[in-house]
Amino acid sequence: MALNPVVFKVRALTALVFILVMVCGLFIDQWSFFILFSVVHFGCWFEYQKLMGIIYPDYKNIIAIHRYGIMLAGWGFIMWMTNNAYQVGSMQLSEIGWWLMLMFFITMPVAEVVLGRHFNLQNIGISLFGFLYISVCWGLMMDLRSEGILIFGNLFTIDLGWLIPVVMIAAIWINDTMAYLVGSVIGKTPFSSISPKKTWEGTIGGAILAVATVTLLGYFAFGMKDYTTLIVISATAAIAGNTGDLFESKIKRMSGVKDSGNIMPGHGGFLDRFDSLLFTTPLVWLYIKIFL
Known part of the structure; x- marks a missing residue:
């Protein structure tokens, strides 16, 4: 194209x-x-x-x-x-x-x-x-x-309140980017009929690279020694984020629209940009409250 x-x-x-x-x-x-x-x-x-x-x-x-x-x-x-x-x-x-x-x-x-x-x-x-x-x-x-x-x-x-939200958002962005790149290069197996452009290769590759990138950057570049939490948050962001994306895609398909809105030309609406975070946040919150 x-x-x-x-x-x-x-x-x-x-x-x-x-x-x-x-x-x-x-x-x-x-x-x-x-x-x-x-x-x-x-x-x-x-x-x-x-x-x-x-x-x-x-x-x-x-x-x-x-x-x-x-x-x-x-x-x-x-x-x-x-x-x-x-x-x-x-x-x-x-x-x-x-x-x-x-x-x-x-x-x-x-x-x-x-x-x-x-x-x-x-x-x-x-x-x-x-x-x-x-x-x-x-x-x-x-x-x-x-x-x-x-x-x-x-x-x-x-004030360290920004830390967990930033880690979540970074993990989601890295996962989306890496999934797109990996899927473009080696993606062959469709992941879901709801979102035909997603592939299993891209989804798995994006998740692995997101967990590795967030954990290594957090541990070595920013001195965050609790690598277990970094792994859990980034893995949750990858898995729940993909689920949230598929859920919003299903709603759009039922509505017969391409984007949820047009507030961001070329990128869609609020739900398009934050669908992954909507599913990730409650799970990360539960982890933080129960284990930390």
């Missing part, structure tokens, strides 16, 4: 902007991280509701307080998962999040019964699944970020 200079320029520029935004959000401080994943959260929700409206036409007709209330309840959950490093005046962000989440979880079903034309349990189920799929994931991401912020009274603060 001949290289289209215009398409390549658009994709390259979009990728550069995306990387710059991600780097700023991940590394400036805990607030830039919160803002970044708040934007990602709402972006994923808008695309999810659009796709569900195509698959289940009745979902398009949900009332406004249901449509936006579930998003705000999810945002409240994200706030609730922060710690005392997130202060808004005299209140902790987690307190604000708790009340926001509680308010909308109470008002949404009441509004559906009172204002809705008909009460549809399927629509409620679609929204609750979206809450688990999107909001819970980004809430757990905020918990991982918050747990790494150690506050010692008024003396000083140690």
Whole structure:
């Protein structure tokens, strides 16, 4: 296939902007991280509701307080998962999040019964699944970020909260890149009918190279001596990340669309960019909580 200079320029520029935004959000401080994943959260929700409206036409007709209330309840959950490093005046962000989440979880079903034309349990189920799929994931991401912020009274603060999220994201990016390269060179066996371009050779090769790269870089270049955790996180990112990618591809196939959105020209939408992280984060969170 001949290289289209215009398409390549658009994709390259979009990728550069995306990387710059991600780097700023991940590394400036805990607030830039919160803002970044708040934007990602709402972006994923808008695309999810659009796709569900195509698959289940009745979902398009949900009332406004249901449509936006579930998003705000999810945002409240994200706030609730922060710690005392997130202060808004005299209140902790987690307190604000708790009340926001509680308010909308109470008002949404009441509004559906009172204002809705008909009460549809399927629509409620679609929204609750979206809450688990999107909001819970980004809430757990905020918990991982918050747990790494150690506050010692008024003396000083140690902020290593970015470490685990960055390792996850790096592992996913390396896995995707290596899987593409390996699959392009030696890939012959289709991995899944859901995503015809994926091959078993590329998937296995990408996972092995992602685990090796993340572990070696973390251990030797950045002095992270807990190589077991590096192996577990990178392996989880490779396996769960591929599963998340296939899951989102299945939703798009059911919807009959190529991309979940067009916020990033040449690269798709929020769900296209973060589908792997949506499946990886809960598993890494469980590992961290149970074993570390």
